[in-house]
Amino acid sequence: MADHDKETDNVTGIDTTGHEWDGIKELNTPLPRWWLWTFYLTIIWGIGYSIAYPAWPLLSSATAGVLGFSTRANVAADIEMFKERNAEVSAELASADLTEVVPGTPVHDFAVAGGAAVFRSNCSQCHGSGAAGAKGYPNLLDDDWLWGGAVDEIEATIRHGIRNATDDDARWSEMPKFGDILERDEILATAQYVLSLSGSETDAQLAAQGEELFMDNCATCHGDSGEGDIAQGAPQLSDAIWLYGGDLDTVVESITNARFGVMPAWGQRLSEADVKAVALYVHQLGGGE
Structure with missing residues (x-):
């Protein structure tokens, strides 16, 4: 590219910029x-x-x-507006006995709709967006409840949490680490017996040896036939529902080192109405008793 003096284009009558590329001169055409x-x-x-x-x-x-x-102020104003509109039914929910809330009533419908939002914001991270749970986090859609699936029991679990250090009324139970109590071969035999309770394929000889060990060490909490104990959060071992997995290695790990799942006390974080709303929402999912 070379610079030349400006000149007027003979065809258009417009001055050039003085720039030329390969013989093509650039017109300095003014903008409209x-x-x-x-x-x-x-x-x-x-x-x-x-x-x-x-x-x-x-x-x-x-x-x-x-x-x-401020868009933030506008959103806050909208939230306050809807809170005022729902204040009456929210207050009714906050003071309600959940065992007496009838499905199809305004309070129940309001609770389920609000509880779904509370669940997505606070519970889905562990229990999944559809409440089907994950390894170490209970499925809330089935009938296997460690602390009871009645609506008032669900409310208590949500309100106080499980094995946390912040609420004196938290659900609490602790399984011993049998790795400090039993020998390795005894743990293997106990695991084989535990698996036999749910009909899983096992080593019959080892399972027979593990039965006595189970009765001496595990039946107090899990029951003689592995039926579990809701009151102390001891899982049922005779069904096919396993919180951490039902293969031999996982059961051995559970017996050896125990499990100690913790759930926050949501009563310290949510309003009274929100606690009851999410309890009703979880209960109506179908797994509640």
């Missing part, structure tokens, strides 16, 4: 007036917008704008 004025107007509009509305970022906030507009 309508486009130019539109461009100037957008600059003026942008300056006016940045003065009137929040626009420029600062270290810890942003310029507020002379109109004081």
